[in-house]
Amino acid sequence: MMNSNIAPEQFEFRRQIDGLVYRFRRQRDAQRRWGYKRTDGDDWIIWSQQLGRIAGSWDNEDVFGRPWDQLQRQSNACPPEGIWVSRKGSKSYVYDLVYL
Helix, strand or coil, X not given: CCCCCXXXXXEEEEECCCCCXXXXXXXXXXXXXEEEEECCCCCEEEEECCCEEXXXXXXXXXXXEEECCXXXXXXXXXXXXXXXXXXXXXXXXXXXXXXX
C-alpha cells in the first residue's frame, strides 16, 4: 500500500466482473485543478470537500463512483486503494483501484 500523503502519477480501476481495466493519470483540468483523468475518456477522479474522493465533476453534484469503505480516512492527496463502486444509468459495477 502506498503512503496516503504522496500522490501517485497513475492507477487502474480493474472491474471485478470481467477484468476490464481503466487507467487514470494525474493531471490538471482547464481551471488548473488537480485530479485523475481517465486515459481514454473524460471521466475524472477528484477531491470533493464534502464527499472525499469521488468519480465525478467539480462543477456539479454528479457522482459516478466512490470508495466502498466510506468509513476509512481519506487523503486529499490521492484516492484510496481498494474497492470502489460505480453507477452508470441503472447498472452498478465493482472495481479494484490499484496503484501502478
